[in-house]
Amino acid sequence: MSVTELAHKSHTDPSQFRISYEDAVQVLGPDPSIPKDDTLPTLYSKSEIAIIGGGFSGMVAALTCNKMNTKQSRDFVIFDKHANFGGTWFANTYPGCASDIPALWYSFSQELNNNWSELRPPQYEMEEYMLQVAQKHGLERHSHFRTVITRAVYSDENSNWTVTARNLATGQRIVHTSKILISGQGQLVTPNQLKAKGLENFKGVYMHSAIWNHEVSFKNKKVVVVGNGCSAAQVVPELLRKYEVESIHQIARTKHYIMPPLPPITYLLYQLASYSRYTLYLMRLIVASVAECRWPLYKGDGILARMVRWVNTRKSVNYMKTAPEKYHHLLIPDYKVGCKRLIFDYRYIPSLHDPRMHLTGHEIDHITENSVVLSDGTELEADIIVACTGYNINKSLSTFELIGRNGVDARKVWNDDGITAYKTVMIRDCPNFFLIAGPNCATGHSSVELACENCAAYFERIAPKILSGAYKSVCVKTKAYYNWFNEIQGELKNAVFGTPFGGCYSWYASDSYNPTTYPYSQIFYWWDMRHPKWDDFDVETDPNYLSQDSKLKQS
Template sequence: MSVVTLTKESHKDPTPFRIKHDMADHALGPNAEVTKSDELPTLYTSSKVAIIGGGFGGMATAMTLKEKLGEDDFVIFERYDNFGGTWYVNTYPGCASDIPALWYSFSNELNSNWTRIQPPQYEMEEYILKVAEKHQLKNYAKFKSSVTKIQWNDDASNWTVYVRNEDTGQLTIHTAKVVVACSGGLVYPKQFEAKGLEDFGGKYMHSALWDHSVDFKNKKVVVIGNGCSGNQVIPALLKDYNVKSITQVVRSAHYVSPPIPSILLKLYYLLSFSRLGLLFVRYFVIAISELRYPLFSGDGFFAKLIRSASRRVCLKYMKTAPEKYHKILIPDFKLGCKRLIFDYNYIPSLHDPRIELRNDPIDHVSKKGLVMKSGEVIEADIIVACTGYVVSKSFHAYEIIGRNGTNIGDIWYKQGASAYNTISVRDCPNFFTIGGPNSATGHSSVVMAIENGCTYMSKFLPKILDNTYKYVVVKTDKYNEYFETIQKRLKSQVFGSAFGGCASWYTENGVNSTAYAYSQIHYWWKMNHPDYNAYEYVLAENKKTK
């Protein structure tokens, strides 16, 4: 365990820490597709472990294999040309970590010089690349490599991974004993859909696919949406892009929490001289955050108390916005039903005379801009969609065929995506999902959840990798029992549920495949103390031992 110190070169020139727009658009844009060519010869490769994704999850898995398990026969397949995942692709103005970075980072590589508690995207990416370089992860990475299908071979007891090169379309067929899925959830942009958008005479872009070549100076800008990305984009456009005006069309209200108190940054700087000091601040933040967990869960005494207190804090802060916007801004559902926004400068920016909030419905888009249901035309030179992500699409990013030809995609389409303890999928031997279904929380760091998941996985891998076991797979009845249990519990929680009083991306078609139903301390305990009886173990000699 060590400490990382950044050079801050990303502040001088953020460009090397951002994906090229054409690459992002090719992979994630409205007309995204995987490059395919069958004219080039098929390549055949193999490794003990195949890791899908090179963001925080893929990197944490790689470091677990190297440092904890002493295993270096693995490959990381990453569709982009560098590490970072969402922190490499999402480069919109103001993009930043909403969870304090001293917690939203690897526990074995704490950074000693974050510029802010919520550092900007390019600084987060600089940190990610620094860690990747330190652990020599590029030696294991296959960039510009999109996985299209994985299939379990019942006879050989291994996985076949089908991979396409994003430049040439060349197919690689890769075999691996173990596959670890680390693709993440906030990947595929949910595009703004309105009649006539193709006729718009200006420039349209989704915040997740930002085009830095577009000049915003003295332009009339329309921003659709007011979630986390909209909250971050607005102040940056006003401050740094010299826009002429911004009309923000608010589709629904969100709770906005005050900025994280500056005292935390001061405490961080005071104790950043040593790893012990950094750990103290990290665990302090974890403890404070865990105290907030009850507000997301049920309607008991502590849940009501903490939810009520948190709501009062949010409302007091939100009411510092101009009074004319209060009805637009303030929600009528329970706090946490939609993701809570930790503000940086959005609410104060609403006093800028160049911005106007609207919540009336859009009818269609014309050449000049938005046409509202009232018939009013809102002229625009640029339309920016801050409309979030299609989380469910991430669960179907590639085809998964398990043992006996089981199509996992079909199962997930019918009942919703799930994984036992967020890690193991039925009929998928030697397959682990890190940051998978139901691993996200409303109050915690996804990086901590990722590391907890790696801990769980590492308890099963050694006897798979040394060929003691031919394979390990979760029992189907345990998988189904977990799915039913967690979905029942989530219905009594606030995450996009009837109990919470709103609809949100947490839940789709009545199934919440996103949120974890318990506290992060509970998750840590479950990841460190697996129920080994929930799994089927097959020896290399094909003898069932459990």
């Protein structure tokens, strides 16, 4: 564990720390395009480990490979469709974009930063931090950017993976072979575009918050923001503060529990702790522990759960009541707290007092050339429409074809049986394949970076056997895979995450199951991922390795 210190170059020129609009449209837009040019020679390469994704998940996997510190573990390659590290922190650049979890906790545990500009720093500062960590650990020399994976196939004969990719600049085909394959591409990948009648006729500017065009001027413009979730709660106040808009009409599609900002003393304590990596780590543990105290509200209806739920509900409702009274019926939910993702506020509730701000709960009926018409007949003039409509989580988890042993199509398995991964990490019939921040790793109160490190800890305990040659392959048993799925889905039915018990519908869950959230506490998650149950694995040994090992012991 070491300490990182930022130069804060990103505050001088944020544009150097974000994706270009053209690249964002190409890979994240409603019609993403992957060029193909088979007149160019196919590039062949190989490594011990291949990592898909260069965001938090992929970087945690890479740092873990370095940490294992063997010749085999350091032989890894990272593929990412973007032009640099960062993942969602490189691609999501909308105004106000920031971590809603304190950065002291939303950062690599082995690289704590001692000079965050605020508790929840802006996107460009988070990206600067990730680039600095990547440079410090030499991850650039392992990386292939602007490269999108289209297919991954496991060889039963050779016990390895072959991934097929395309260079997004040239269309050149790339074929890479590895003993271990890691997918760390995350869940906030595929934007949910606004679906409204007549949108194609709109003469103004339309953009999704995940594909922000910084060339568009908002000065003196009438803006309609669709959605009122986490991204909207960051976009709206920033447009009012810095973009000189004429007006904002926000369409609140659902209600959310909005928590007040952390008290200023929290940042002061962080500054006092920043002189040493030990005190920084202690501060991190304190922040994590306080957040974990919120866990009981998510599950069950016992005395402790009801008490924690009541405390957090009161805290949220009292804060939301500081908004103009005319908006209370649009803001305050009637379901259990935690059923939808909590919004940890910074400036949104205060921004509702701005006279340029208007909040409505009516749905969109249709869109004309110059306006948005609501279901009650109200016509909102619009120069710009901003869709804060979230992501397609299920689609984000399976962006490439994945063919496991005996030709099993993993995407078909997920389509037929439901999206899941054993312990959030392993898929049936996919030997030597690991997910970082895969299905059911999310929470409503914790840091996803912790989930990434938990998954990497699981990988770290299994991979050495494969890399050393002791095991040709390790795969979760089909029975254990489905037992896990049934176990966690049973547990999640008693949780608040988008269930009848919780009293709402949310992106956490579909009508039949929940592929998103973790059913237990983060303390249990941390412990469980560091103690694999080897009886749940199909292990293929290498007779040649056993023979060599016996000879070494005899000698």
